[in-house]
Amino acid sequence: MNPVRIIGRGSLAVMETLGRIILFAAISIGRGILPPYYPKQYVRQFLDIGYYSLPVVGLTAIFTGAVLALQSYTGFQRFQAESAIPTIVVLSVTRELGPVLAGLMVAGRVGASMAAELGTMRVTEQIDALSTLTTDPYRYLIMPRLIGGLVMLPLLVVVAMIIGVMGGFLVSVNQLGFQPVSYLNDTFRFLEAIDVVSGLVKAAVFGFIVALMGSYHGFNSGRGAQGVGAATTMAVVTASILILVSNYFITALFFDR
Amino acid sequence: MSTADTPAIRIRGLSKRFGSKVVLDNLDLDVDRGRSLVVIGASGTGKSVLIKCILGIIEPDAGTIEINGVDVVRGRRRAAAKARAECGMLFQGGALFDSLKVWENVAFRLVQAEGMNRREARELAIQTLARVGLKPETADLMPAELSGGMQKRVGLARAIASEPSIIFFDEPTTGLDPIMADVINQLIRNVTAGQRTALTITHDMQSVRHIADKVAMIYNGKIHWSGPVEAIDDPQDAHVEQFVQGHSEGPIPVQITAD
Ligand SMILES: Nc1ncnc2c1ncn2[C@@H]1O[C@H](COP(=O)(O)OP(=O)(O)O)[C@@H](O)[C@H]1O
Numbered sequence: 001m002n003p004v005r006i007i008g009r010g011s012l013a014v015m016e017t018l019g020r021i022i023l024f025a026a027i028s029i030g031r032g033i034l035p036p037y038y039p040k041q042y043v044r045q046f047l048d049i050g051y052y053s054l055p056v057v058g059l060t061a062i063f064t065g066a067v068l069a070l071q072s073y074t075g076f077q078r079f080q081a082e083s084a085i086p087t088i089v090v091l092s093v094t095r096e097l098g099p100v101l102a103g104l105m106v107a108g109r110v111g112a113s114m115a116a117e118l119g120t121m122r123v124t125e126q127i128d129a130l131s132t133l134t135t136d137p138y139r140y141l142i143m144p145r146l147i148g149g150l151v152m153l154p155l156l157v158v159v160a161m162i163i164g165v166m167g168g169f170l171v172s173v174n175q176l177g178f179q180p181v182s183y184l185n186d187t188f189r190f191l192e193a194i195d196v197v198s199g200l201v202k203a204a205v206f207g208f209i210v211a212l213m214g215s216y217h218g219f220n221s222g223r224g225a226q227g228v229g230a231a232t233t234m235a236v237v238t239a240s241i242l243i244l245v246s247n248y249f250i251t252a253l254f255f256d257r
Numbered sequence: 258m259s260t261a262d263t264p265a266i267r268i269r270g271l272s273k274r275f276g277s278k279v280v281l282d283n284l285d286l287d288v289d290r291g292r293s294l295v296v297i298g299a300s301g302t303g304k305s306v307l308i309k310c311i312l313g314i315i316e317p318d319a320g321t322i323e324i325n326g327v328d329v330v331r332g333r334r335r336a337a338a339k340a341r342a343e344c345g346m347l348f349q350g351g352a353l354f355d356s357l358k359v360w361e362n363v364a365f366r367l368v369q370a371e372g373m374n375r376r377e378a379r380e381l382a383i384q385t386l387a388r389v390g391l392k393p394e395t396a397d398l399m400p401a402e403l404s405g406g407m408q409k410r411v412g413l414a415r416a417i418a419s420e421p422s423i424i425f426f427d428e429p430t431t432g433l434d435p436i437m438a439d440v441i442n443q444l445i446r447n448v449t450a451g452q453r454t455a456l457t458i459t460h461d462m463q464s465v466r467h468i469a470d471k472v473a474m475i476y477n478g479k480i481h482w483s484g485p486v487e488a489i490d491d492p493q494d495a496h497v498e499q500f501v502q503g504h505s506e507g508p509i510p511v512q513i514t515a516d
């Protein structure tokens with residue numbers, strides 16, 4: 001087949017899916033902001049997305065901070081710039097690695113389970129059953145997940161930032177011979193509000209992306225076990241890609257000059 | 258709008274296709290108020306799609322559907338939702354919410370949509386469970402702890418808990434042993450006795466004889482035949498006869514070999 005044609009078809013398909021996802025988000029939000037609200041569903045999502053992701057995100061953060069310190073030390077030693085390490089660690093963690101790695105971990109953990117749960121509900125007609133019980137599935141199932149992602153990921157990322165800096169601190173002090181007090185002073189000396197704020201904005205966007213991809217692919221899951229499996233894969237893959245792409249654009253928005 | 262002799266459900270020209278596959282093709286059907294209509298037809302002929310169009314789960318491509326005289330396809334959303342609130346549905350697999358206890362399933366609509374408090378709703382759920390022959394102890398179990406037959410019963414309890422005037426059953430006996438199937442048929446007869454309208458789809462002839470006042474057969478996307486339940490043994494129609502008798506030879510093409 002003509003390669004131009006293949007590319008054309010592919011891009012049309014992507015645009016179509018994108019349109020569907022935007023429509024899905026619009027319907028969910030449009031209906032979800034109106035009552036009735038389902039507090040229990042919100043609480044469950046907050047716990048699922050936020051609280052139960054703490055171990056995964058915490059572990060990721062501490063080792064990321066630690067390896068950052070180690071890598072920059074061996075690298076920066078070559079031109080006697082070891083003193084930049086506290087700043088490198090804190091800027092990388094707040095601006096970039098905290099939100100991106102937390103987003104990717106949550107995409108794997110939460111996005112996948114959302115897609116699997118909603119997909120199973122779709123396949124076993126539980127979503128259809130909701131509407132026959134005069135309950136709007138967008139309000140009951142989707143909106144709590146979207147809000148959960150939007151709100152909980154920034155909170156997770158605050159924790160990730162603190163733990164990440166701590167990881168760098170521990171390695172620097174225990175292995176690389178830094179003084180604890182001066183390391184901490186250096187950490188905060190060049191840190192600006194925008195570093196943290198941009199990280200939190202990213203986190204909110206990534207959280208929304210993860211919840212939206214998990215919800216969309218689960219809600220529109222194909223039939224049977226195979227359909228649910230495919231939905232789960234798609235949720236994780238599309239969320240991860242969108243996180244990395246949007247990360248670039250948010251960074252550009254904040255720091256481009 | 259709705260008088261005693263408007264049918265509870267009135268369908269005209271209903272069409273639905275998925276991609277190039279035509280499932281419902283200009284289908285007409287009336288379900289009389291207070292009667293029990295059973296739609297029969299082979300697997301994959303669009304019986305579930307028909308019910309889902311009525312309930313608004315699937316959007317039809319063309320046609321009108323009136324519930325108690327209210328157009329639910331092109332009418333106003335609010336009026337349609339109100340008309341549909343008169344409907345209860347028992348799904349083919351039960352479709353119980355697996356994260357909720359049995360009683361929370363049964364009382365789902367009362368609690369979530371009608372704002373009943375949980376104590377009251379639980380009581381009512383237990384009473385409703387009793388109507389389908391389940392003991393109060395079942396109330397606190399999770400759906401996954403129940404057998405298939407019990408899940409169907411809970412599904413039935415959930416469908417009738419808010420006292421709908423029209424109730425739908427999607428293959429209520431499929432996958433059950435003959436004794437449990439008979440129990441379910443009996444329960445359906447009980448809960449639909451009186452002024453309640455019922456639309457059941459099935460291919461279980463035992464079930465048809467047990468619960469139908471009237472029978473309609475769906476074939477090629479249309480209602481091919483309809484008549485009183487007494488007529489199914491002498492339907493004057495080769496398709497219905499073949500289906501009722503369960504023959505592989507007849508006017509309904511059946512593929513047996515792989516070519
Ligand atoms: N959501 C859907 N998407 C695509 N095809 C569907 C969908 N629902 C039903 N179909 C197709 O429509 C046909 C009728 O399905 P259904 O109404 O479930 O049959 P049955 O009469 O056994 O209940 C089947 O061929 C099925 O594959």
Ligand SMILES: [Mg+2]
Pocket residue numbers: 304305306349427428
């Ligand atoms: Mg079916």
